[in-house]
Amino acid sequence: MQRIIIIAGPSGVGKTTVSKYLTEKYNIPRVVTHTTRPIRQGEIPGKSYYFESNESFKKLHFFEHVKYGEYQYGSSKEALEKAWKKNDLVSLIVETDGVQSYLDKLGKQVYFIYLTVSDFSVLKKRLLARGDKVSEIDKRLNSYEFKRDLHLSDELSKKAHVLNNDNWKKTVKELDKIVKKLENN
Numbered sequence: 001m002q003r004i005i006i007i008a009g010p011s012g013v014g015k016t017t018v019s020k021y022l023t024e025k026y027n028i029p030r031v032v033t034h035t036t037r038p039i040r041q042g043e044i045p046g047k048s049y050y051f052e053s054n055e056s057f058k059k060l061h062f063f064e065h066v067k068y069g070e071y072q073y074g075s076s077k078e079a080l081e082k083a084w085k086k087n088d089l090v091s092l093i094v095e096t097d098g099v100q101s102y103l104d105k106l107g108k109q110v111y112f113i114y115l116t117v118s119d120f121s122v123l124k125k126r127l128l129a130r131g132d133k134v135s136e137i138d139k140r141l142n143s144y145e146f147k148r149d150l151h152l153s154d155e156l157s158k159k160a161h162v163l164n165n166d167n168w169k170k171t172v173k174e175l176d177k178i179v180k181k182l183e184n185n
Contacts, residue, residue: 002084002109003182004031005091008099009115010149011140012123012130014165015093018115018175022091026179031083031092034060037071050079063105064098089182096149099156111182114152114160122166 005022007015022028034050036057045051052060057072065074075092083090094102102110117123127137140146152160161178165171 001185002088003090003185004080004102004106004110005089005178005182006099006102006110006112007091007093007115008096008112008149009165010120010123010146012126013115013117014126014168014171015115017168018113018165018171019091019093021172021175022179025176026089027087028089028091028179029083029086031075031079031090033073033075033079033092034065035071035073037073063101064094066095066097089179095145096152096156097145103159111178112156112160113178114156114162115165116162118164118166120150 005028007018009015019030023030032046032048032050034052034057036052036054039045039048039051043049052072054072057074060074061077062074063077063080065072067073075094075098080090080092092102096114099112103112124137124141127140128134132140152162163171163174
């Protein structure tokens with residue numbers, strides 16, 4: 001059965017690190033998402049994002065999409081099907097608001113990992129360590145989206161595998177167990 005590991009949690013919790021680990025260790029591809037923003041230096045079309053025009057963006061079938069400023073971002077049925085052609089097990093990072101859409105449309109094909117930490121003050125330190133600008137970090141930490149992603153709704157918490165990412169070695173052991181379980185189902 002084709003499965004998707006949905007990864008959600010607040011900024012700085014390690015979602016990208018988890019996704020990269022799954023790709024490097026288990027060859028689990030990340031579903032590439034779409035954006036209408038211009039390509040940045042170092043980004044690769046079809047790997048970093050699918051870069052779309054407003055017109056091509058409108059033609060896609062989205063599980064979830066959002067507009068930040070003047071640019072749109074989203075994850076599509078087309079991108080998921082393309083990823084599933086590479087591997088029956090794929091991963092995707094989404095905001096907590098987007099998780100329910102996947103659960104509604106894909107049901108048992110979704111394995112939802114909610115990443116968290118014991119002390120949320122560590123998130124700012126992680127964002128600083130990865131080189132984000134202090135002004136951008138402060139803006140993000142005070143955003144509605146960040147505050148929303150710090151906790152799950154009662155409905156989502158029933159469907160989530162909550163994974164504490166205080167200690168990377170423990171996180172890796174838990175991820176290894178999850179992948180083994182999913183590959184055996």
